[in-house]
Amino acid sequence: MTGMAVRNRFTGGAGYASLTEQTIRAFLESNPEVSKALGGRSQGWSVREVGDGNLNLVFVVKGPVGGVCVKQALPYVRLVGESWPLPIDRAHFEHEALKAEAAVVSDLVPKIYVFDKVRAAIVMELLEPHIILRKGLIQGIRYPKLADDIARFAAQTLFSTSDLALPAGKKREQQSMFSLNTELCRITEDLVFTDPYRIAELNRWTSPQLDHIAAEFREDAPLKIAVQELKWMFLSRGEALLHGDLHTGSIMVTSEETRVIDPEFAFYGPMGFDLGAFMANLLLSYYSQDGHATAGDDRSDYQRWLLDTLEMFWGRFETRFLELWRQAGTGDAFVSGLFEDEAGRRALEAYRVRFMARLLQDSIGFTGAKMARRILGLAHVEDMESIKNTDVRARCERRALILARQLMVGRSSISSIAALRQFAETCRKDAL
Structure with a gap:
C-alpha cells in the first residue's frame, strides 16, 4: 500500500x-x-x-x-x-x-x-532539549510551568474557536471543514466510548489479573449509559475546535517551556473532551507512581505534586477562560449589548458561573472515559505498561478503573476540582 x-x-x-x-x-x-x-x-x-x-x-x-x-x-x-x-x-x-x-x-x-x-x-x-511529558512523569520530574501553560493553551484555543469569540458564519465555516476528519473521530468514538464496554478484537488488558473487572465493565448497565451519554456529547456538541488528543504523550516539555504537538484528531466538539483528556493522563500517572516507587522514594511526594498540578490546571484554566469571556466575548453567542444594565451584567455573570460548573462536570466525565480506554482498550499508556511486575501494574490499573467508573457515573455530583482530588486519593487508599 x-x-x-x-x-x-x-x-x-x-x-x-x-x-x-x-x-x-x-x-x-x-x-x-x-x-x-x-x-x-x-x-x-x-x-x-x-x-x-x-x-x-x-x-x-x-x-x-x-x-x-x-x-x-x-x-x-x-x-x-x-x-x-x-x-x-x-x-x-x-x-x-x-x-x-x-x-x-x-x-x-x-x-x-x-x-x-x-x-x-x-x-x-525540532524541539530540543524537550522530552515527551509522559516520559518525564514516569521519571518523577516536576515541571513548574506545566499547569499554567496547558491551562493557557486550553483556555485560549477553546475560547477563540467558539461562538463566544467568533461570528457564527466564521465558526460554521471552520466547523464544516474539520467535520470531514471523520475517520479519526471514528477511532475516538470506537476506542474511547464503545470498545472497552464490549467484546472487541483489539481490546487488551493485564490478564488474568483484570479479567474480572473488564467483565464487570461490560455488564455494568449504568456505566454503559453514562459512557454513551458522553459519546453523544462528543457526537453532537460542536462547542469549539479541539486538539482531540490532548494527553501527556502530545506535550513536550523542559523545566522552562511547554509545547503541544500532534493535533491530528482535531475537530469541533465538547470543550470538556480536551480538558478531560489532560486530567485523565495526570491521574493515570498518579496511580502508576506506586508501580515506579523504589526503596529510596515511595513517590508519595510526587503523587501530591501531580494532584496539585491537576487542581492548579483547572483553577487557572477557569480563571483565564472567564477573563477572555469578560474581555473578548465578541462572538454571536451572549451578545454583550443585551447585558449592559446592572441586572443584565449580574445575570450574565451568574450564567458564566453555571457554565463553568457544567464544564467541570463534563470534563470529569470525559476524564473517566479516557482513563478506562487506556487500560481496557487498544492503546495503553507507558506510565502503566512500563511497570514490569504484572501484579503491581494490575493493582495500579484497578485503582484507576475504580475512579474512572465513579467519574463517569457520578460526574454530576462532583462540584469542584478539590472534590475530584479527594475521590482520586480515596480510591487509591481504599485499594491499598
Whole structure:
C-alpha cells in the first residue's frame, strides 16, 4: 500500500510515497527555508526515524546549523498495520489545527516550516532539549510551568474557536471543514466510548489479573449509559475546535517551556473532551507512581505534586477562560449589548458561573472515559505498561478503573476540582 498513489480530499496524489531515511534528504533540500535551517548539503545531515506513536512516521533531521522534525501520515494505522487503512488527510487537519493554535498561543506550539500536501508531510521546528511529558512523569520530574501553560493553551484555543469569540458564519465555516476528519473521530468514538464496554478484537488488558473487572465493565448497565451519554456529547456538541488528543504523550516539555504537538484528531466538539483528556493522563500517572516507587522514594511526594498540578490546571484554566469571556466575548453567542444594565451584567455573570460548573462536570466525565480506554482498550499508556511486575501494574490499573467508573457515573455530583482530588486519593487508599 505504501508504494501506491494515495489521494484524499486535501492531500496525496501521484507523488505520494512514504518517506525513508534515503528519500527525505532530497525532499528537504528542495525547500530553501528548510535547507537554510539545516545548513550545508544533505549528504552531511543526519536522519533518524523516531516515531513511537500509533499512526505516523516521524523523522528527526539534523544539519550543521540546526534541525527539523518531519511528520508524515501513512495510509494506515501504524500500530496495527496495512489491514487498518486510514486517510492521509489527517495531516491536513493537523496543519490547520496548528495554524489555529499558533494564532492565539504561538509560544506553546511548534513552528511550521512546510506543509507538503502531496506527501501529507509537515516539516516543523525540532524541539530540543524537550522530552515527551509522559516520559518525564514516569521519571518523577516536576515541571513548574506545566499547569499554567496547558491551562493557557486550553483556555485560549477553546475560547477563540467558539461562538463566544467568533461570528457564527466564521465558526460554521471552520466547523464544516474539520467535520470531514471523520475517520479519526471514528477511532475516538470506537476506542474511547464503545470498545472497552464490549467484546472487541483489539481490546487488551493485564490478564488474568483484570479479567474480572473488564467483565464487570461490560455488564455494568449504568456505566454503559453514562459512557454513551458522553459519546453523544462528543457526537453532537460542536462547542469549539479541539486538539482531540490532548494527553501527556502530545506535550513536550523542559523545566522552562511547554509545547503541544500532534493535533491530528482535531475537530469541533465538547470543550470538556480536551480538558478531560489532560486530567485523565495526570491521574493515570498518579496511580502508576506506586508501580515506579523504589526503596529510596515511595513517590508519595510526587503523587501530591501531580494532584496539585491537576487542581492548579483547572483553577487557572477557569480563571483565564472567564477573563477572555469578560474581555473578548465578541462572538454571536451572549451578545454583550443585551447585558449592559446592572441586572443584565449580574445575570450574565451568574450564567458564566453555571457554565463553568457544567464544564467541570463534563470534563470529569470525559476524564473517566479516557482513563478506562487506556487500560481496557487498544492503546495503553507507558506510565502503566512500563511497570514490569504484572501484579503491581494490575493493582495500579484497578485503582484507576475504580475512579474512572465513579467519574463517569457520578460526574454530576462532583462540584469542584478539590472534590475530584479527594475521590482520586480515596480510591487509591481504599485499594491499598
